[in-house]
Amino acid sequence: MNLFCRMWSSFMLPACIYFIIITINGIQCRISAGGILYPKESESRDVRTLDGIWNFRLSPENDHLTGFRERWFQKDLSQTGEVIPMPVPASYNDITQDKNIRDHLGLVWYDRTFFVPEVWRQNLVWLRFGSVHYTAQVWVNGHLIMSHEIGHLPFQADITAVVKFGAKNRVTVAVDNTLHQTSVPQGYFTELHTHNGTKVVQTYTFDFFNYAGIHRPVHLYTTPSVYIDDISVHTDVRGDTGIIKYNVTYGGRLRASSQGPSCYVDLLDRDGNYIIRDAGSGRLQGELEVPVARLWWPYLMDPEPGYMYTLQVTGLLPIEQWGIEDTYRLPVGIRTVEWSNSSILINGRPIYMRGFGQEEECELRGKGLDYTLIVKDHNLIKWVGANSYRTSHYPYAEEIMDFADKEGIIIIDECPSVDTENFSPALLEKHKDSLSELIRRDKNRPSVIFWSLANEARTHLNGADAYFRAVSEHVRRLDPKRPITMALARGVGEDRTGQYLDMIGFNRYNSWYVHAGRTEIIRNNVVAETSAWHQKYNKPIMLMEYGADTLAGLHLYPDYVWSEEFQVEMMSKHFEAFDILRQQGFFVGEMIWNFADFKTAQSTTRVGGNKKGIFTRNRQPKNSAHYLRKRYWALAEELDNVIPPKNMDHYITSKTHH
Numbered sequence: 061m062n063l064f065c066r067m068w069s070s071f072m073l074p075a076c077i078y079f080i081i082i083t084i085n086g087i088q089c090r091i092s093a094g095g096i097l098y099p100k101e102s103e104s105r106d107v108r109t110l111d112g113i114w115n116f117r118l119s120p121e122n123d124h125l126t127g128f129r130e131r132w133f134q135k136d137l138s139q140t141g142e143v144i145p146m147p148v149p150a151s152y153n154d155i156t157q158d159k160n161i162r163d164h165l166g167l168v169w170y171d172r173t174f175f176v177p178e179v180w181r182q183n184l185v186w187l188r189f190g191s192v193h194y195t196a197q198v199w200v201n202g203h204l205i206m207s208h209e210i211g212h213l214p215f216q217a218d219i220t221a222v223v224k225f226g227a228k229n230r231v232t233v234a235v236d237n238t239l240h241q242t243s244v245p246q247g248y249f250t251e252l253h254t255h256n257g258t259k260v261v262q263t264y265t266f267d268f269f270n271y272a273g274i275h276r277p278v279h280l281y282t283t284p285s286v287y288i289d290d291i292s293v294h295t296d297v298r299g300d301t302g303i304i305k306y307n308v309t310y311g312g313r314l315r316a317s318s319q320g321p322s323c324y325v326d327l328l329d330r331d332g333n334y335i336i337r338d339a340g341s342g343r344l345q346g347e348l349e350v351p352v353a354r355l356w357w358p359y360l361m362d363p364e365p366g367y368m369y370t371l372q373v374t375g376l377l378p379i380e381q382w383g384i385e386d387t388y389r390l391p392v393g394i395r396t397v398e399w400s401n402s403s404i405l406i407n408g409r410p411i412y413m414r415g416f417g418q419e420e421e422c423e424l425r426g427k428g429l430d431y432t433l434i435v436k437d438h439n440l441i442k443w444v445g446a447n448s449y450r451t452s453h454y455p456y457a458e459e460i461m462d463f464a465d466k467e468g469i470i471i472i473d474e475c476p477s478v479d480t481e482n483f484s485p486a487l488l489e490k491h492k493d494s495l496s497e498l499i500r501r502d503k504n505r506p507s508v509i510f511w512s513l514a515n516e517a518r519t520h521l522n523g524a525d526a527y528f529r530a531v532s533e534h535v536r537r538l539d540p541k542r543p544i545t546m547a548l549a550r551g552v553g554e555d556r557t558g559q560y561l562d563m564i565g566f567n568r569y570n571s572w573y574v575h576a577g578r579t580e581i582i583r584n585n586v587v588a589e590t591s592a593w594h595q596k597y598n599k600p601i602m603l604m605e606y607g608a609d610t611l612a613g614l615h616l617y618p619d620y621v622w623s624e625e626f627q628v629e630m631m632s633k634h635f636e637a638f639d640i641l642r643q644q645g646f647f648v649g650e651m652i653w654n655f656a657d658f659k660t661a662q663s664t665t666r667v668g669g670n671k672k673g674i675f676t677r678n679r680q681p682k683n684s685a686h687y688l689r690k691r692y693w694a695l696a697e698e699l700d701n702v703i704p705p706k707n708m709d710h711y712i713t714s715k716t717h718h
């Protein structure tokens with residue numbers, strides 16, 4: 061599919077949201093390019109979900125543009141041919157018994173109908189998608205209202221002009237999962253010669269299944285016609301006073317003569333008590349001082365981690381003009397982040413990250429949001445005594461991030477760039493866009509301590525230097541207050557990009573991809589390489605990935621690759637190395653690959669997917685999970701002064717059990 065998008069932005073009024081007008085296949089549409097606040101109910105806003113069972117059909121494999129030519133978006137999808145039921149949110153790949161759906165390349169179509177209540181007439185009506193992978197075009201009642209490229213990130217549009225009251229509305233979505241050299245992440249194509257002729261299939265180098273579909277919740281929501289478009293906060297601490305700097309922007313059509321909107325802000329504590337009232341005397345920017353502030357702390361660094369206040373922003377719109385108010389409540393954690401060439405500090409205390417690389421996926425639903433999974437995963441993270449994870453290799457759902465904020469989990473927030481190569485200006489722009497959208501979405505989250513620019517980019521190649529300098533400058537412009545990192549994988553000597561980072565993360569599979577089975581190399585290699593990274597760049601260093609595929613239930617002793625015994629032995633040798641490195645003062649974290657087993661593209665090196673999880677894909681512990689739990693709690697005891705749970709060891713004799 062060729063989307064030829066011409067973009068320009070037009071500012072409606074200073075301090076107002078701006079819109080991007082895009083022309084797709086000759087049709088103009090307007091999408092919001094302002095804030096992307098999560099839809100929340102309030103006195104002035106209503107929210108409805110469009111999640112549920114949608115109609116679904118594939119484009120014919122040999123003619124992807126049929127749906128556009130035949131204008132499928134102008135009628136019910138069921139009138140265009142056979143449709144099947146498809147859950148939203150979910151990836152469509154594993155829902156049916158049909159291999160053609162699992163492995164489909166190109167366009168698929170979804171639609172559903174909905175009604176809106178009469179009382180919404182006074183408002184703007186918005187349609188918001190939490191994430192659609194990879195490219196989406198959305199029509200409401202046959203009008204193209206938005207398009208978005210890059211999965212894992214939300215997008216929305218004001219659909220007031222096309223929504224019908226007192227009649228059925230229809231939303232149609234065309235989703236294209238095709239990845240190419242200038243998509244983020246990149247993908248490639250291979251031609252297969254089959255008995256039915258030549259077939260083009262997608263290939264990719266990243267190691268997770270290219271799940272596609274409407275992955276996250278779809279919301280309809282309302283705002284007043286002039287509304288709070290975005291809120292940005294930055295926090296600081298002076299003595300025992302917490303500082304919250306806020307900046308509010310408006311969207312909507314204000315009359316030029318207007319004296320402009322204003323707002324007041326209240327701050328509420330975790331229990332809903334007012335701490336500060338009517339601050340800021342109407343200004344859209346201001347600074348709140350919170351006496352004896354409760355700080356946001358990571359899990360196990362404080363008896364009450366993840367403490368969040370609520371910033372209640374009420375927009376006041378000039379009474380002679382509209383006489384309306386808009387209220388939005390934003391959770392805020394007060395904390396500081398600082399970094400040096402050897403450490404990362406939260407609230408002035410150095411942190412040591414003990415955590416995971418993760419994947420956002422599970423059986424059946426693929427990358428579809430699943431509240432059960434979110435709660436289970438965070439229970440497991442806390443059970444193990446971990447304090448951090450990396451959203452490898454793309455932004456995770458806002459609902460997951462909300463949980464990390466509240467539980468006090470340190471997040472390395474990664475954009476969807478994986479194995480980046482073939483550097484080009486077009487790719488660079490896309491890569492920067494993915495980070496702009498990520499930062500726009502997650503900038504207020506206390507759990508987000510780092511921005512990760514990419515995973516395992518080919519940082520030894522010509523062009524990598526200029527490319528990542530540009531990417532890192534872009535991120536620093538957008539957010540100078542958080543450190544930047546990246547998961548590097550090339551050798552220390554050949555890397556050209558570490559200079560642009562504040563913390564070096566590297567991925568290395570000693571005794572797996574490097575000398576399989578040879579656990580005796582681990583300690584030396586890990587210590588030597590980590591020290592070399594520090595020597596080259598003089599930055600804090602962490603091991604972002606190490607691990608071994610492990611088939612749950614396979615036992616081989618002495619330890620042998622793929623067995624549970626091997627995974628534990630491999631970890632044990634890494635732990636020895638980490639403890640040597642911890643003495644050297646610049647080693648700031650260890651993250652095992654992976655939290656749980658996950659699905660990948662088909663390959664001879666993957667048995668039903670990647671099996672490096674310490675939990676199985678349905679979240680049952682391998683032996684390694686119990687072992688990791690002992691280490692992470694021992695680290696918590698040593699570094700955070702907490703008492704580990706009592707149920708770590710089983711009874712043996714009265715002498716060993718206390």
Ligand code: GCB
Nearest residue numbers: 267515516567605653670672
């Ligand atoms: C890596 C990648 C990760 C893979 C892992 C592996 O370096 O970052 O996406 O899954 O190795 O298991 O090969």
